[in-house]
Each structure stands twice: as C-alpha cells, then as structure tokens.
Amino acid sequence: MALVKETFYQILKEAGYSRTAARTAVFEALLGQEPMSMHSLVESVRTADRASVYRAVELFEELGIVQRLYTGWKYRIELTDRFAAHHHHLTCLECGRTTPINEQQLESFIVSLARQNGFEPSAHQIEIQGCCAACQQRAGQS
Ligand SMILES: [Zn+2]
Ligand SMILES: [Zn+2]
Numbered sequence: 001m002a003l004v005k006e007t008f009y010q011i012l013k014e015a016g017y018s019r020t021a022a023r024t025a026v027f028e029a030l031l032g033q034e035p036m037s038m039h040s041l042v043e044s045v046r047t048a049d050r051a052s053v054y055r056a057v058e059l060f061e062e063l064g065i066v067q068r069l070y071t072g073w074k075y076r077i078e079l080t081d082r083f084a085a086h087h088h089h090l091t092c093l094e095c096g097r098t099t100p101i102n103e104q105q106l107e108s109f110i111v112s113l114a115r116q117n118g119f120e121p122s123a124h125q126i127e128i129q130g131c132c133a134a135c136q137q138r139a140g141q142s
Contacts, residue, residue, distance in 0.1 A: 004031065004083050008065065011082075015063050022048035026056040027065070031083065034098050035069045035076035069098075071129060081123070088125075092132035094139075099132070
C-alpha cells in the first residue's frame with residue numbers, strides 16, 4: 001500500500017502538483033475498490049466537497065492515475081494499471097455489480113492478435129456486459 005501511495009505522490013510531483021488533502025482522499029477512496037460512480041465517490045470522500053472531488057478526478061485522468069469505465073453512456077472511475085493489477089470486468093446491467101476477471105490466455109491472445117496486424121499494443125480495456133448469476137436467479141423466481 002505504501003509503495004502505491006509513493007507512486008501516486010511521485011506522479012503528482014513530477015507534473016508539478018502538490019499533494020493536497022482532497023487529492024489524497026480521492027486516491028485513497030479508489031484504492032483497492034471496484035470501479036466507482038462519481039456519485040459514490042463523492043459520498044465516500046467525506047473530507048472534500050463535490051467540486052474538489054470532480055477537480056481531482058479530472059486531474060487524475062489527465063495524469064493517467066484513473067480511467068473511465070463506460071457502461072453505455074454511464075461511466076465509473078477506477079485506478080489505472082499502475083495502481084491495480086491488470087484485470088477486466090464483468091458488469092451486470094441489472095444490479096450494476098462489477099466483478100473483476102483475470103485470464104492470462106486472453107492477455108497473450110490480445111498481444112499476438114495486435115502483433116499479427118503489425119501493431120505494438122500498449123493498453124486495452126475489456127468489459128463484458130450482461131446479467132450476473134444472482135440476477136438471473138432472481139429473474140427465474142419471479
Ligand atoms: Zn446483477
Ligand atoms: Zn487485459
């Protein structure tokens with residue numbers, strides 16, 4: 001955890017930004033969490049107001065600290081691969097739950113697919129949308 005936070009401070013410093021309480025609070029709120037909507041992020045950062053949270057997220061996007069994960073036109077915020085192990089998501093369109101998935105074969109496949117096309121990949125995002133097991137069961141019962 002400490003190392004991850006040092007990386008965060010380092011990125012801010014190199015870009016010429018100071019580590020304000022609001023920025024640190026937003027980063028800590030996202031650390032180790034599943035993607036969060038702006039609404040729940042604002043809720044969970046008690047020590048900074050809404051405008052400061054939005055400003056921090058905007059800056060973090062610019063600096064590559066966070067990324068947006070879109071489901072339709074709605075998005076959630078999560079830390080980039082620099083702070084969390086690389087993973088993909090299963091997103092339930094019924095309840096909105098996001099489950100992280102990790103598959104090494106898929107990773108190698110993506111790289112070789114890109115290279116077959118003469119392309120050197122640097123990043124990718126994959127999200128599978130659908131209906132989770134709990135929601136399928138609930139639908140079956142009613
Ligand atoms: Zn669900
Ligand atoms: Zn991947």
